[in-house]
Amino acid sequence: TAVTSYAAVDLGASSGRVMVGRVGPDSLELAEAHRFPNRPVRVPEGLRWDVLGLYAGVLDGLRAAGAVDSVGIDSWAVDYGLLDADGALLGNPVHYRDRRTDGIAEKVWATLPAGELYAATGLQYAPFNTLYQLTAARGSAQLAAAERLLLIPDLLTYWLTGRQGTELTNASTTQLIDPGTRDWAYGVAERLGIDLSLFAPLRRPGDAAGMLRPEVLEETGLTGPVPVTAVGSHDTASAVAAVPAGRERFAYICTGTWSLAGLELDAPVLTEESRAANFTNELGLDGTVRYLRNIMGLWLLQECVRAWGAPDLGALLLEAGKVPALRSVVDAGDAAFLAPGRMPERIAEACRDSGQPVPATRAEITRCILDSLALAHRKAVEDAQRLAGRSVDVVHIVGGGTRNALLCQLTADACGLPVVSGPTEAAALGNVLVQARAHGLVGDLAGMRRLLTRTQLLTRYEPRGGTRRWQAAQARLAGD
Ligand code: ADP
Ligand code: LRH
Numbered sequence: 001t002a003v004t005s006y007a008a009v010d011l012g013a014s015s016g017r018v019m020v021g022r023v024g025p026d027s028l029e030l031a032e033a034h035r036f037p038n039r040p041v042r043v044p045e046g047l048r049w050d051v052l053g054l055y056a057g058v059l060d061g062l063r064a065a066g067a068v069d070s071v072g073i074d075s076w077a078v079d080y081g082l083l084d085a086d087g088a089l090l091g092n093p094v095h096y097r098d099r100r101t102d103g104i105a106e107k108v109w110a111t112l113p114a115g116e117l118y119a120a121t122g123l124q125y126a127p128f129n130t131l132y133q134l135t136a137a138r139g140s141a142q143l144a145a146a147e148r149l150l151l152i153p154d155l156l157t158y159w160l161t162g163r164q165g166t167e168l169t170n171a172s173t174t175q176l177i178d179p180g181t182r183d184w185a186y187g188v189a190e191r192l193g194i195d196l197s198l199f200a201p202l203r204r205p206g207d208a209a210g211m212l213r214p215e216v217l218e219e220t221g222l223t224g225p226v227p228v229t230a231v232g233s234h235d236t237a238s239a240v241a242a243v244p245a246g247r248e249r250f251a252y253i254c255t256g257t258w259s260l261a262g263l264e265l266d267a268p269v270l271t272e273e274s275r276a277a278n279f280t281n282e283l284g285l286d287g288t289v290r291y292l293r294n295i296m297g298l299w300l301l302q303e304c305v306r307a308w309g310a311p312d313l314g315a316l317l318l319e320a321g322k323v324p325a326l327r328s329v330v331d332a333g334d335a336a337f338l339a340p341g342r343m344p345e346r347i348a349e350a351c352r353d354s355g356q357p358v359p360a361t362r363a364e365i366t367r368c369i370l371d372s373l374a375l376a377h378r379k380a381v382e383d384a385q386r387l388a389g390r391s392v393d394v395v396h397i398v399g400g401g402t403r404n405a406l407l408c409q410l411t412a413d414a415c416g417l418p419v420v421s422g423p424t425e426a427a428a429l430g431n432v433l434v435q436a437r438a439h440g441l442v443g444d445l446a447g448m449r450r451l452l453t454r455t456q457l458l459t460r461y462e463p464r465g466g467t468r469r470w471q472a473a474q475a476r477l478a479g480d
Helices: 051-065 103-112 114-121 128-139 140-144 152-161 185-191 216-219 237-243 272-276 301-306 313-324 343-352 360-386 405-415 428-436 443-453 467-480
Strands: 005-013 015-024 025-036 041-042 047-049 072-075 082-085 148-151 209-212 227-229 250-255 259-265 280-283 290-295 393-400 419-421 457-461
Touching: 005 025, 005 051, 005 152, 005 428, 015 051, 015 393, 015 428, 025 051, 025 428, 025 443, 051 152, 051 216, 072 237, 072 428, 082 140, 082 360, 103 114, 103 128, 114 185, 114 272, 128 140, 148 152, 152 209, 237 250, 237 259, 237 290, 237 428, 250 360, 250 405, 259 343, 259 360, 280 301, 290 360, 301 343, 301 360, 301 419, 313 360, 313 405, 313 443, 343 360, 360 405, 360 467, 393 405, 393 428, 405 419, 405 457, 428 443
Parallel strands: 005 072, 072 227, 250 393, 393 419
Antiparallel strands: 005 015, 015 025, 041 047, 082 148, 209 227, 250 259, 259 290, 280 290, 419 457
């Protein structure tokens, strides 16, 4: 049978890329067609995404990709664009790190208590969940003028095809979806006065999402018809679909700007204990639930590197590897690190405030971040197993953080479990595989993962012992 090829548009918070996946009966190859930075822009009204710049990057990428059998788009979650009655975008989409949601959750909980909200939606508290963003936007001129809300990948799909939809895995991050019915949480929306008709109808990974418009074909030099296929449009859903797991019992950590650490389940965990531990139930492929915790992730390092004028990352990690382990740790799950700016100082302050040695050099700060991330990974993997009543034998790490061997090794040490790292471009691979499946290839989720295991370069890290030191660090952080 012929090899087919798919363009995967994957927009992360730090960069966007268009990858081309070639899929055969027993082959899977991924090549980068185009990569471009994703730089948020601060304007007087707040922090915004440069969504036109991203769309231009997508068009450049499709041109570079050349002939493909289909296109799929995934991106970071929760954010959206508003359209007026003519279908025109109303303003630049607000960045999830914008401060407009400060203090909003408390207002929502006054109407719908946090416990009830969790039982109905299964979503962990994060100030930027779409529900809180919409509450913060209430009364604004823009929302008043809006006829339609499209999540970021759905907005780009609309621009490419002229067709509107709301893809389910990403919709599950709005906090307006019931993870049990996998449909809108109608009761929640009603009690909070959110008009669900703002949203386009739900569609699911694998559904047809339209055809590239003639103008898009012309601009990209492609020959039509080129279909766009709905994929797991939440990047984390696509990345989890591409975890190269066989029959083993596994936990996963999707590392990039964020670390998303947890388990794949077939039903949500909606207990009060789970809410207190801030675990989320996002929807995955084929009826799966992504039961995980959001951890600040390599954002902490990205922001330091930005503050330091972008020194060489490889050299910095080499130096960090020589710094003694676990001198000081911060809580990498703390939303206090959400906003941009002054990151080296904020890390140092957190160490000082908790009575630990204050990291001074760049290498020491980097080491503190990586130790703290590994520790947060450990805690999430441990808590997920306890809360879901499942145990695991291996931790899979996928995403940009797989390039950071020190982080992978420290995670293996902290978890006391082997870590299998790779693939790096997991979200793009998950995106490609869902498109391939929609075109009759690769079979079910297990089939997709078998193909990944056979074709992708993976690295194994064995735990080096010293679990007690990680336990002690965890206790220190918890203030025990
Ligand atoms: P996102 O999709 O959220 O934009 P990525 O998955 O692209 O994030 O991962 C970006 C992260 O990967 C960076 O913050 C950086 O820490 C890490 N990374 C990228 N390249 C390297 C490298 N050569 N060595 C170590 N880490 C790297
Ligand atoms: C990772 C991610 C994550 C969300 C965050 C907003 O890119 O999609 O899963 O929680 O961005």
